[in-house]
Amino acid sequence: MASPSAGSLHGLGIPPDHVRRIAATLGLPEGEVPAEDGRVVALLADAEAAADPAHWARPFAAWIEAGALDDAAVVVQVARASQADLYACLTTATANQLHLAGRIVHAIDSHRPLTESQRDDIELVLHEAISNAVVHGNLQVEGMKGLSVDALDRFSAALAARMADPAFAARRVEVSCWLTPEGELLVEVADEGSGFVPQSRGDAVANASGRGLDLITAIARQVELLDNGRRIRIRFAL
Known part of the structure; x- marks a missing residue:
C-alpha cells in the first residue's frame, strides 16, 4: 500500500503553539486549510472540536485526538496517519460520542464518491466493527x-x-483506510483491549460469535482478524 504524505496540520480546539511545535518537529506547514487537493491532518482537542461535518471531508484526511497526548x-x-489514505485515532469516549462510523463514511465519500447502497453497507459494517472495538x-x-429487559439493563x-x-x-x-487503484476499499479497525481467541475449529471469523461478525x-x-482479535481488516469492492 502506498504511503501518502502527511500534508499540513490544522488544530481544532488545540492551542496554536501546540500545533506549531508539532508542525516544526515534522517539517510540515500548519494553520490555514489548503486548497481542495491538499491533505490536512486535524489535531482534535475532543469530540466537540470534531463535531462539524465539514472537518470530515476533503481536504481533511486524518483525525487525531491530541488533547491528552x-x-x-x-x-x-501523525507518522501513522501518513501511512494511510484516511486515518482516525480517537479515545473510546470520543469515538462513541461522535458515532465514528458515519464520520468515516462521510470522509470516504468525499474522497471517492459512493453510491447510496455502498454508503449504507460500509457504514453498517464499520458501525459493527467500531462498536466491537469500543464495547468488547x-x-x-x-x-x-x-434478550430480556434485565439482560439489557445489566449490559x-x-x-x-x-x-x-x-x-x-x-x-x-x-x-485506517486505503482506497486502492483496483477499486477496493480496505479498512482496519483496531482497539487497545485484551483481545480474544476465537474457537479453534473452523474459520476464526465465523466462530467469533457475539461480535456481529456474521453481519460483517x-x-x-473479505474479513481478517489480526493481533489476537484486536484488529479487524475489512475489504470492500467499490
Whole structure:
C-alpha cells in the first residue's frame, strides 16, 4: 500500500503553539486549510472540536485526538496517519460520542464518491466493527446474556460504568483506510483491549460469535482478524 504524505496540520480546539511545535518537529506547514487537493491532518482537542461535518471531508484526511497526548505521542500518530489514505485515532469516549462510523463514511465519500447502497453497507459494517472495538475491546464489556429487559439493563449499566472510568474511556480506537487503484476499499479497525481467541475449529471469523461478525462477513468482500482479535481488516469492492 502506498504511503501518502502527511500534508499540513490544522488544530481544532488545540492551542496554536501546540500545533506549531508539532508542525516544526515534522517539517510540515500548519494553520490555514489548503486548497481542495491538499491533505490536512486535524489535531482534535475532543469530540466537540470534531463535531462539524465539514472537518470530515476533503481536504481533511486524518483525525487525531491530541488533547491528552504529549508532543512525542502526537508525532507518532501523525507518522501513522501518513501511512494511510484516511486515518482516525480517537479515545473510546470520543469515538462513541461522535458515532465514528458515519464520520468515516462521510470522509470516504468525499474522497471517492459512493453510491447510496455502498454508503449504507460500509457504514453498517464499520458501525459493527467500531462498536466491537469500543464495547468488547476497549471497555471489555461482554455481550448481552439473553434478550430480556434485565439482560439489557445489566449490559447498559456495565457500559456506563466502564465509560465513566477514565482508564477505559481514554483507550484508543484506530481506523485506517486505503482506497486502492483496483477499486477496493480496505479498512482496519483496531482497539487497545485484551483481545480474544476465537474457537479453534473452523474459520476464526465465523466462530467469533457475539461480535456481529456474521453481519460483517455477509457484506464485506473479505474479513481478517489480526493481533489476537484486536484488529479487524475489512475489504470492500467499490
